[in-house]
Amino acid sequence: MVNKVILIGNVGMDPEVRTLEGGAKVARIRLATTERLFDRQANEAKEHTEWHTITLWRGLADVVDRFVRKGSQIYVEGRLRTREWMDKDNNKRYTTEILADTMNLLGRRSDNPASEGAPAYGGQQQGGYQQSGYQQPTAAPQPQPQSAAPSAPADDPDDLPF
Numbered sequence: 001m002v003n004k005v006i007l008i009g010n011v012g013m014d015p016e017v018r019t020l021e022g023g024a025k026v027a028r029i030r031l032a033t034t035e036r037l038f039d040r041q042a043n044e045a046k047e048h049t050e051w052h053t054i055t056l057w058r059g060l061a062d063v064v065d066r067f068v069r070k071g072s073q074i075y076v077e078g079r080l081r082t083r084e085w086m087d088k089d090n091n092k093r094y095t096t097e098i099l100a101d102t103m104n105l106l107g108r109r110s111d112n113p114a115s116e117g118a119p120a121y122g123g124q125q126q127g128g129y130q131q132s133g134y135q136q137p138t139a140a141p142q143p144q145p146q147s148a149a150p151s152a153p154a155d156d157p158d159d160l161p162f
Helices: 058-067
Strands: 005-011 016-019 025-039 044-057 073-086 092-105 127-130 133-135
Touching: 005 044, 016 058, 025 058, 044 058, 044 073, 058 092
Parallel strands: 044 092
Antiparallel strands: 005 025, 005 073, 016 025, 025 044, 073 092, 092 127, 127 133
């Protein structure tokens, strides 16, 4: 079975970052992806923007806290996760989010004022980060062994403190 999401988009607001009682850091960001389509009948270009909620844990949350701000362009790889909860009126509610495994900061340093001090590696890419720690970007994507994919955090609560 495969549950994999890959997104490139712009962060819509500054990240929400929390530290849980056990010391684990968790961040949540809203990411906008925009598709541009050409409508031949109307002879005009149209855009459709989709908003995604991304949850990042531990080291990724720390990188987000330090370097990601509203307007940052990022690349995210992760998994879809649906959670349910009861609202204040006792109605069952659902949300689907992306649980991030990898995040890359994109764009130029001048595009992201929060990136002062962020690792820079030339070209358009500043650096890649994975749940298991820092990953230096490569010129071409390299396949990763199955054992390198991190599993869901053991303390991943069903109801995050956001």
